Amino acid sequence: MSSTTSPSKGIFDSAMLEARENVVDLLTKAYWMELETVMSYLAASVNLDGVRAQEIKESLAEDVQEELGHAQRFADRIKELYGVVPGSEEFSAEQHFLQPPDEQTDTVHVIRGVIKAETGAIEHYTRIVEETDQIDPVTQDMVIEILRDEQGHRRLFEGFLREYELEGR
């Protein structure tokens, strides 16, 4: 290193190319997770039947907007890091646990699926927070905020599950 090196541009340094590509890959996975969650929650927010399902449906309908907002933030950050937001043909579904239940009154199936999806997001976003530490504080900041939303979602649905388990299905 000479004493005349230009000031660091952080994640945008040419020496950081590999790190930046890694962050884009992590963000792309997060983007797909959010979009699949939008599909799953949208379907469940409409499909569920029954008096007690109404609150779950309303909560999921709100979450659809929030998860879509997360997807948009991930997409924006992918572009800022010189990545390309992928097209739909690159999508492959993973939320087999959030497919519509056999009975549309099976709210517990949906609640458990939501908890699983939120847990998956929390795990992946925690990984992004760790991998961007000291490398890309801007991405890290954004993901910490989104991680908090997912922790809130999971906590809310854990509460729903406890109520259903206490009262029986």
Ligand SMILES: [Fe+2]
């Ligand atoms: Fe999300």
Ligand SMILES: [Fe+2]
């Ligand atoms: Fe969420």
